Amino acid sequence: MRMSEIQVEDIVKKFGDFTAVDHISFNVEEGEIFGLLGPNGAGKSTLIRMLATLSRPTSGTALIGGYDIIKEDSKVRTLIGLVSEKLIMYERLTAKENLEFFGKLYGVPEDQMKKSIVELLELVQMTKWKDVQVGTFSTGMRQRVNIIRALLNQPKVLFLDEPTLGLDPQTTVEIREFIKKINQENGMTVILTTHMMVEADLLCKHIGIVDHGKIVALDTSPNLKKLISGGDATVLEFVIPNFDTTILSALKSLSCVNGVSQEDPTHIMVQAIGADAFDTIIDSIRAQNGKITSVSSREPSLEDVFLQITGHEVRDSATQKIAVQRRGFMGRGARARVR
Amino acid sequence: MYHVYLVARKDLTELFRNRLGLAMLIIMPIFMMGMVGFIFPSNQSLGKVTLAVANEDQAYGLQKGQLTTSGLLVTYLNRMDNFTITQVSSIDDVRGMIQRGEVEGGIVIPANFTSTLNSGRQGTIIIVTDQSNPQMSALLQGAMTAIFHQIGAAFAEQKIEALIPTIKNPIAIIQPLTVNTQGAVPGNFSYFEFMAPGIMAMNVMMSVMTGLPAAISHEREIGTLDGMMVAPINRLSIILGKTLAQTMRGLLQGTLILIMAVTLFGVTIQGSIPLIFGLLLLDVFSFVGIGIVITSFAKDQETATMMMMTIMFPMMFLSGVFFPTQQMPWYMQDISKLIPLSYATTALRKVLVLGAGIPAISSEIAVLAAFGIVFTAIAIPLFKRNMTR
Numbered sequence: 124m125r126m127s128e129i130q131v132e133d134i135v136k137k138f139g140d141f142t143a144v145d146h147i148s149f150n151v152e153e154g155e156i157f158g159l160l161g162p163n164g165a166g167k168s169t170l171i172r173m174l175a176t177l178s179r180p181t182s183g184t185a186l187i188g189g190y191d192i193i194k195e196d197s198k199v200r201t202l203i204g205l206v207s208e209k210l211i212m213y214e215r216l217t218a219k220e221n222l223e224f225f226g227k228l229y230g231v232p233e234d235q236m237k238k239s240i241v242e243l244l245e246l247v248q249m250t251k252w253k254d255v256q257v258g259t260f261s262t263g264m265r266q267r268v269n270i271i272r273a274l275l276n277q278p279k280v281l282f283l284d285e286p287t288l289g290l291d292p293q294t295t296v297e298i299r300e301f302i303k304k305i306n307q308e309n310g311m312t313v314i315l316t317t318h319m320m321v322e323a324d325l326l327c328k329h330i331g332i333v334d335h336g337k338i339v340a341l342d343t344s345p346n347l348k349k350l351i352s353g354g355d356a357t358v359l360e361f362v363i364p365n366f367d368t369t370i371l372s373a374l375k376s377l378s379c380v381n382g383v384s385q386e387d388p389t390h391i392m393v394q395a396i397g398a399d400a401f402d403t404i405i406d407s408i409r410a411q412n413g414k415i416t417s418v419s420s421r422e423p424s425l426e427d428v429f430l431q432i433t434g435h436e437v438r439d440s441a442t443q444k445i446a447v448q449r450r451g452f453m454g455r456g457a458r459a460r461v462r
Numbered sequence: 463m464y465h466v467y468l469v470a471r472k473d474l475t476e477l478f479r480n481r482l483g484l485a486m487l488i489i490m491p492i493f494m495m496g497m498v499g500f501i502f503p504s505n506q507s508l509g510k511v512t513l514a515v516a517n518e519d520q521a522y523g524l525q526k527g528q529l530t531t532s533g534l535l536v537t538y539l540n541r542m543d544n545f546t547i548t549q550v551s552s553i554d555d556v557r558g559m560i561q562r563g564e565v566e567g568g569i570v571i572p573a574n575f576t577s578t579l580n581s582g583r584q585g586t587i588i589i590v591t592d593q594s595n596p597q598m599s600a601l602l603q604g605a606m607t608a609i610f611h612q613i614g615a616a617f618a619e620q621k622i623e624a625l626i627p628t629i630k631n632p633i634a635i636i637q638p639l640t641v642n643t644q645g646a647v648p649g650n651f652s653y654f655e656f657m658a659p660g661i662m663a664m665n666v667m668m669s670v671m672t673g674l675p676a677a678i679s680h681e682r683e684i685g686t687l688d689g690m691m692v693a694p695i696n697r698l699s700i701i702l703g704k705t706l707a708q709t710m711r712g713l714l715q716g717t718l719i720l721i722m723a724v725t726l727f728g729v730t731i732q733g734s735i736p737l738i739f740g741l742l743l744l745d746v747f748s749f750v751g752i753g754i755v756i757t758s759f760a761k762d763q764e765t766a767t768m769m770m771m772t773i774m775f776p777m778m779f780l781s782g783v784f785f786p787t788q789q790m791p792w793y794m795q796d797i798s799k800l801i802p803l804s805y806a807t808t809a810l811r812k813v814l815v816l817g818a819g820i821p822a823i824s825s826e827i828a829v830l831a832a833f834g835i836v837f838t839a840i841a842i843p844l845f846k847r848n849m850t851r
Binding site: 215 | 472685688689692694850
């Protein structure tokens with residue numbers, strides 16, 4: 124059994140009356156990629172900020188590499204690298220100047236830093252842009268430089284807070300590959316937060332599902348999927364142009380239905396159990412005069428696990444979506460769930 | 463210390479790459495100096511005053527080939543370079559022209575002026591002022607009173623000479639006393655001499671008061687502050703580095719103002735230049751604490767700006783940068799004593815205008831240092847606590 128690189132012990136963060144992180148405890152093994160999965164506002168970023176010594180816990184603490192994040196915060200800071208939700212880059216400095224500035228602040232010896240800047244820039248294919256001001260870069264280019272910035276001090280623990288947020292699909296894939304690579308090559312422990320089930324599924328060994336400031340489930344991805352009862356769970360996707368609350372309540376009242384979620388007004392997903400679930404559900408929709416224009420079924424995903432565990436209902440996720448869209452308007456273009 | 467330097471250098475690099483911002487940095491003090499130097503009235507601003515003159519004196523023009531006393535007065539006024547005279551016929555015309563804004567003031571010589579004088583009584587001249595411009599009317603009133611005083615004295619001189627032909631120095635009988643005004647240091651003084659030290663002190667103050675909270679809250683908002691905060695360095699060096707950068711910026715502006723004051727506005731520096739810069743640095747020190755306190759409380763840039771404005775405006779007006787505090791009512795003077803900028807302005811003024819040395823401004827230095835120490839002592843723990851909210 125390998126030692127725990129990170130031990131989070133009953134950590135709490137309150138902002139006034141609001142509890143952002145509510146008594147969370149977990150351990151992360153050395154060298155693994157640990158995922159914190161949850162919707163926006165679940166408390167993931169607050170948790171990361173506390174672990175990265177940027178925010179003081181209201182109570183509880185955590186050990187990183189054996190050091191206490193409150194009492195030995197300066198020791199902790201020598202061990203960590205941070206990629207936060209916001210880019211840590213100065214627009215008026217060039218890529219190289221940014222890296223050098225942070226490298227020096229992070230106490231990287233001069234010659235070693237020069238070498239690693241060259242190597243890391245090459246690794247993310249940004250060498251030819253090194254003397255260009257970051258302000259002219261695309262989001263994807265910025266994020267690539269931003270991630271290698273966090274690697275300059277060769278941290279033992281790397282925090283990645285929504286590293287692929289707002290990136291195009293191609294860059295997203297590249298960044299994920301890159302995260303995998305650095306984890307495998309350097310044995311770096313990575314804590315990754317995401318609201319994308321796919322991302323957690325692809326990268327993480329263990330996944331903690333965070334909702335309303337609590338970890339509601341923590342296991343490996345296959346084990347989490349098994350949580351949705353035995354093998355006969357399915358997810359049915361319907362397109363019903365005249366979908367309404369009557370159909371919704373009819374569906375929810377069925378014993379074979381575990382959960383219903385709504386992608387948009389006509390597009391719904393139903394988690395169901397049992398061999399005859401398909402018939403029962405279709406009959407129920409028909410009985411409420413629902414017109415089904417499309418139906419498909421698939422294996423449960425982490426998203427369904429999330430839905431199952433958090434028990435979020437359609438109404439909840441709808442309001443969440445609105446909240447996310449508002450945030451997206453403020454410059455964080457991302458959907459609540461990308462499948 | 464190395465990290466302080468790193469942060470400061472980074473900030474200055476950013477500053478110098480922001481061309482528009484840099485241009486503003488240079489233009490702002492020029493505007494400031496030009497504005498405050500020219501908008502406030504001074505004796506020189508009486509340079510070309512437009513006046514309406516109504517001579518209602520009935521004796522005027524009666525004696526052929528010889529001017530009446532009132533006619534003589536008007537001729538006097540016409541000869542003066544400082545006034546543009548429009549002759550009108552009555553006091554109502556004078557009032558009308560002032561109301562229409564055609565002239566800045568008026569003079570009325572009443573009927574019977576010459577005959578009153580000739581009958582051995584005092585003649586009265588009416589000065590009509592524009593009440594909508596109190597500064598101007600006060601100045602005009604003063605200037606006209608002085609002018610008529612002189613003219614009156616000249617008349618009296620003639621009369622006495624006529625009465626006592628043997629007299630050698632008739633003016634000594636009429637005005638036994640005369641005033642000769644001298645400044646503490648030789649030379650001519652303009653309003654710029656008064657303004658320049660205040661503007662310098664204020665600009666340097668603004669750079670730490672507004673620049674520091676704005677810079678930190680900006681970095682907090684865009685997220686780069688986190689990048690510095692996760693570095694294994696003393697977090698104080700972040701704010702000290704930023705302060706250093708802002709101080710450099712402030713001193714740069716201060717230097718610009720000084721150069722402009724000397725080259726463009728003819729200000730002469732009486733005191734030592736190193737002492738001026740020393741005082742500016744002390745000025746910065748006395749404000750750093752307040753700047754850090756604001757930084758610690760303000761969550762975003764908008765709040766920071768609002769907090770700064772609230773604090774800065776009273777400071778600007780109560781510290782004697784624009785108006786001497788001695789003109790203010792006593793309670794306002796008391797408030798002004800609570801503002802460090804007042805002391806910085808006074809000290810700078812003493813050095814720049816009066817050529818004072820350190821002993822003459824030791825009390826100001828002590829107060830500024832005390833302000834700095836007290837606020838820094840409050841600010842540093844506050845900053846440390848609030849950075850990890």
